[in-house]
Amino acid sequence: MNEPQTLLAIENLMKKxxxxxxxxxxxxxxxxxxxxxxxxxxxxxxxxxxxxxxxxDLLPELIKKDDEDIFSNHAAFKQFQSGLRKEHKSFLRNNKNKREFNWEPLRTYFEDMVRHHCKLLLVRVDLNYPSETHPGVTKFDEHMRVLLKRIHDKDTIFEGQIGYAYRLEQGGKSRGYHCHLLVIYNGSLHSKDSYYGHEIGRLWKEKITKGCGGFFNCNQASNKQRYRNKGTLGIGMIKRCNEKSVRNAFNVIRYLAMSEKADQYLRVWWKKKSQFNMAQNPWKGIDPKKS
Known part of the structure; x- marks a missing residue:
């Protein structure tokens, strides 16, 4: 098993x-x-x-003496069960609260973009790894740091980006570590969103992960047509005058902060590293009529 598969196996065992x-x-x-x-x-x-x-904490190499009774004393085990159930529920509740907290600044961020640009080009790409080449979380973190530097520096395919947001996850079934990435371009200067999505994915796959990564280009024509048929298309060219496409775009962006899937979270990370982030708002306090 690779690292994320092992973590999920441990989690499923402990749920039992x-x-x-x-x-x-x-x-x-x-x-x-x-x-x-x-x-x-x-x-x-x-x-x-x-x-x-x-x-x-229950591994023989790590267990504390006070916890050893869990294996031989029914009352101690029941107390362990009860405490861990409460801790797990609290963890899921805190994750949900964090997602809700993230939505408000992201919503304001996009509202400001819509006010300052008559057209926006939204590119959504899911960056992942095939299970057979899936690295550990340390390598995933390294890959993400390279990607985010490229985005922040507006390097190559990101030269025209005017905003971005991302969320890191681990799927609750077979999916490993992955990133939901949104990159926004000025729609008055840029088009061909499918091209941008493909090139971002190719950068991740070929350059950053050296061939072990994979990606899903949400902006590919066939994918956009599927969203269009459902009346939910909110990526690609978003015109301020088209209220429906703007509403749909808000729903797309909302997913980055507020996935409804409770099992979409990283099982392992570092305390001071972000799992969700976005570019700083360059228009805060600026009147769009004067900008």
Missing amino acids: VIQKTYRWQDIESDLSELRNDAKLIYDSNRMYSPLIQAYF
Whole structure:
């Protein structure tokens, strides 16, 4: 198993462990099944979600003496179960609150863009890795730092960008670490959004990840047609005078901050590193009529 697959396997096991119907006598043997894979990926400098951290805390090499009773005392195990259930629910609730908090500045950011530009070109690309070449989170972080520097410096394909936002995730099923990226160009100066989406994906795949990455170009013509048929097209050329396309664009942008999928979160990261971010607002406090 690769690193994200191992993390998901640990999480799924611990979800089973905290169920009230779980046979507590099975915990030692159940935990041992993933022990070798878990030891290969554990890093004390990283921050893990509660279920996964709880698993690591019970490894023979890491367990505290006070926790050893979990394996031999039913009352101690039930107390462990109850505490971990509460911690996991609190973690999910905090994640949801963070997403809701992120939406307000992102909404204001895009509203300002619409006020200052009669046309915007929105390019959405999902950056990922095929499972057979999926690296660990450290390499994912390195790749993201290279990408974000290219975007910030307006290098090559990003030369004309006037704004961007991104969110980092790990899928709750088979998907590993990935990035939902939105790059915005001045629609009065730029078109061919499918080209931009493809080139951003190609940069990620060929240059940044050296061939081990993959991507999904939301702006590809066939994908846009599917959104158009549903009446939800909110990427590509967005004209301020077209209220429906602007509304749809807001829904697209909202997803970056507020995914409705509760299992879309990183199981491992670092405390002081962002999982969601956007460019600073260059129009804050500026009257669009005077700009």
